[in-house]
Amino acid sequence: MTSTLLRPSRRPSANAGGRAGARSTAGRSRPGYWFVLPAVALFAIFFLYPLLSSLWQSFFSTTGGESTWVGGAQYLRLFHDPLVAKSLFNVGLILVIQVPLMVCTALGLAYLLNQSWLRFRTGFRAMHFLPAVTTLVAYSLVFRVMLATDGGAVNQLLAMVGMSPVDWLNSEAWSRVALIASITWRWTGYNMVIILAGLQGIPAELYEAARIDGAGRWAIFTKIVIPQLRPVILFSSITSTIGALQLFDENFILTGGGPNNATLTPVLYLYKVGFQQFDFGYASAIAWLLVAIIAVVSVVQFAIMKEKK
Structure with missing residues (x-):
């Protein structure tokens, strides 16, 4: 017990x-x-x-419907292909000119449309954003008709002011200008809305404190607006860069990559190699080269635009 x-x-x-x-x-x-x-x-x-x-x-070569293992030969072929170099030069030229132009224009428009004194702001915002909802094929066809050498709307306007017509789509220099102009028209409003959302997220107290300290408009813009928008500008720059590197619809419809491959881009060249020459192994190697370039460029942009702690 x-x-x-x-x-x-x-x-x-x-x-x-x-x-x-x-x-x-x-x-x-x-x-x-x-x-x-x-x-x-x-x-x-x-x-x-x-x-x-x-x-x-990408490690195979297709000949007569039969695939053969070639290892890294397809990637070595990239370094000896002049069209790969030409397409990378073209897309690099677009990146250097078009992306900064578009982001700066979008920033300026967003800053203007965020001002309280501007009337009809909602209408102006919708007007600038409308190109972003237009399909790529539709707007490319419109630009192709407008930029036609004979009878195009742009050349008709130039004739009205006494200027000679420009061969927009058959000249190497002017075809690049036409391509950059069309892309900028299409995507500026899209980036403007993103930057505008970032502007509206800046606390009003920062503006008031700067005005009390005697800061002018330019000082407020450079010392408050730009630093606060750094992540948004970084996002717009990276997405615009990726979009430019993947450019296909506009140059395929406007110029087909010509004249003399002046508007040939890696994605358009990939399409021609894969679906016209049926060399899918080499097309896959071009695609992975593009992936590597996008990754490197994005990392570099992120490092440059990274906010200082």
Whole structure:
């Protein structure tokens, strides 16, 4: 009787409780995996598998419908292909000119449309954003008609002021100008809305404090607006750079990559190699070269625009 009373009672240990809680948590979280599974499956089928398949295909050469393993020969071929160099030069020229021009224009428009004294701001914002909702093919065809050498609207306007017509789409220099102008028209409003959202997120107290300290408009713009918009400008610059490197629709419809490959871009060259010459191995190598370039350029832009701590 005494030994029974003095026997220590058994209590559930902390480890046992922890194991039971872990099992309970795992059981509760298990249905979540079923909800995530469709998204993971779609990602694997439509993104991951094509990505890895293209990488695998870049090590093969297809001749007469038969694929042969060639290792890194396709990548070595890139360095000896003059059209690859020409396409990279063209897209680099677009990056140097068009991306800064578009981002600066979008910044100026956003700053102007954010002023409280401006009337009809909503209408002006919608007007500038409308090109962004226009389909790429539709606006490219419109620009092709407008920039036609004979009878184009732009040359007709030039004739009205006594200027000679310009061969916009058949001249190497002017075709690049036409391409840059069309891209800038299409995407400036899109970047303007992004920058405008960033402007509206700047606290009003910063403007008031700067005015109390005697800062003018230019000082407020350079010392407050630009530093506060650094992440937004970085985002616009990176997305615009990626878009320029992936340029295809505009130059395919406007010039077809000509004249004399003056508007040939890597994606357009990839299309011609893959779907006109049916050399899918080399086309995959061009695609992975483009991926590497986009990654490097994005990292460099991020390093340059990184906010100083």
